[in-house]
Amino acid sequence: MLKNIRNYHWLLAVMALIISIATVPAVYADDDDDDDYRGNSRNSARVPFTNDKWKEECGACHMAYPARFLPAESWRVMMNGLDDHFGSDASLDVATATEISDFLQQNASRKKRNSSNGIEPVLRISETRWFKSEHDEVAARVWKSPEVKSPSNCAACHTKAESGSFRERDIRMPK
Amino acid sequence: MLRTIPKYGLMFITFVGLSMQQVYAQTPNDLLTSLQSEVVKSIPNFQGFSADRGETFFKMKHGNDWSCSSCHTDNPAVTGKHAKTDKPIDPLAPYVNAERFTNPKKIKKWFKRNCNDVLDRLCTPQEKGDVLAYLLTIRN
Numbered sequence: 001m002l003k004n005i006r007n008y009h010w011l012l013a014v015m016a017l018i019i020s021i022a023t024v025p026a027v028y029a030d031d032d033d034d035d036d037y038r039g040n041s042r043n044s045a046r047v048p049f050t051n052d053k054w055k056e057e058c059g060a061c062h063m064a065y066p067a068r069f070l071p072a073e074s075w076r077v078m079m080n081g082l083d084d085h086f087g088s089d090a091s092l093d094v095a096t097a098t099e100i101s102d103f104l105q106q107n108a109s110r111k112k113r114n115s116s117n118g119i120e121p122v123l124r125i126s127e128t129r130w131f132k133s134e135h136d137e138v139a140a141r142v143w144k145s146p147e148v149k150s151p152s153n154c155a156a157c158h159t160k161a162e163s164g165s166f167r168e169r170d171i172r173m174p175k
Numbered sequence: 176m177l178r179t180i181p182k183y184g185l186m187f188i189t190f191v192g193l194s195m196q197q198v199y200a201q202t203p204n205d206l207l208t209s210l211q212s213e214v215v216k217s218i219p220n221f222q223g224f225s226a227d228r229g230e231t232f233f234k235m236k237h238g239n240d241w242s243c244s245s246c247h248t249d250n251p252a253v254t255g256k257h258a259k260t261d262k263p264i265d266p267l268a269p270y271v272n273a274e275r276f277t278n279p280k281k282i283k284k285w286f287k288r289n290c291n292d293v294l295d296r297l298c299t300p301q302e303k304g305d306v307l308a309y310l311l312t313i314r315n
Contacts, residue, residue: 062260088259089291092284149261 049164051103053096061090063154065125066164067107074113074121075104086124126151138173147174203269203276207307213300224301229309232302237294243306252313268313276307 049067058064067075079101082090092100114129115122122128135151142148147156154161160170207224214221233243233251246264247255252271255264266272276282290298298306 060262061257062262083291089288091288093280152260 049107051100054100054103057092057096057100061088062152063162065154067104068109069113069125069131070104070109070123070128071111071113071121072105072108074123075101075108077121078123079104124152142173145174201277201279203307203311206276206282207304207311210300210304210307214304218301221301224304224308226305226309226312229305229307233306233309239293239295241293243289243293250313251310252315268310270311270314275310 054067055064070078078085079097082092082097091097111130113122114120116127116129116132119127125131131151138157142157143151145156149156154166157171157173158166159172160167211221211224233247234249236242241258244251245258247267251267253266255267256262257264265274267275269275286298286303290296290302
């Protein structure tokens with residue numbers, strides 16, 4: 001009997017382990033007007049908006065940009081061209097690249113993101129017409145500020161960009 | 176039968192997990208040794224890696240805009256900064272950052288990327304060994 005109870009402890013421990021792995025909290029993007037998912041029934045089969053490899057690999061050199069900022073085709077093309085990633089070699093092993101590419105495509109924007117310069121698919125988020133219109137009230141001197149340096153530097157103004165939040169109330173523009 | 180599976184199953188998983196970690200772990204000196212044996216294949220009378228050569232290689236440009244030190248700075252004991260994005264880069268010198276040169280997958284990935292960015296080609300085993308010899312001399 002005692003032995004039985006002890007064995008059940010093992011069973012419980014294993015079950016607890018499995019359950020804890022299966023229910024790692026999935027982080028979902030905030031309800032911003034720039035995402036496609038607010039109250040969206042299409043998204044009933046919710047896919048987590050984060051992925052460890054995406055965070056680690058993309059985030060090694062720059063902010064891990066949210067998947068929802070580009071359509072799936074843009075991510076597919078980008079992830080197939082990592083050997084020359086905006087002028088740098090960002091190549092990954094096939095398994096890692098595939099996992100990240102799948103994650104990005106599954107969570108991509110479902111809206112058309114037209115390029116502002118006519119080159120499709122658009123690969124730079126800052127070259128989408130959507131990005132330009134979202135930022136059309138930002139003064140030229142802010143873009144030129146040394147704290148901003150580049151439109152790719154979301155966190156210069158979007159103070160919670162790293163955690164995926166781009167809400168208006170979290171914006172602090174450099175003077 | 177069922178009662179015994181969880182216990183041995185868990186032990187098995189733990190054992191496999193631990194043994195995998197041991198297979199992948201290595202030290203910077205292990206890497207130096209394996210680079211040395213690669214170099215000797217093509218240069219039989221190889222005199223050994225040179226920290227001085229490594230330092231020169233690390234700090235000079237090789238035809239492109241960037242040198243190694245463009246991101247890792249001239250002092251690999253301090254936190255670097257990505258030349259384009261300004262993202263902080265942990266110190267490269269193993270004495271300061273014990274994680275460096277311990278993960279073969281990362282070593283392979285970053286040598287390929289960074290050598291392509293700096294030299295437009297892969298680095299030779301001798302170049303890698305010289306740079307590592309240099310990095311291992313850095314204490315602070």
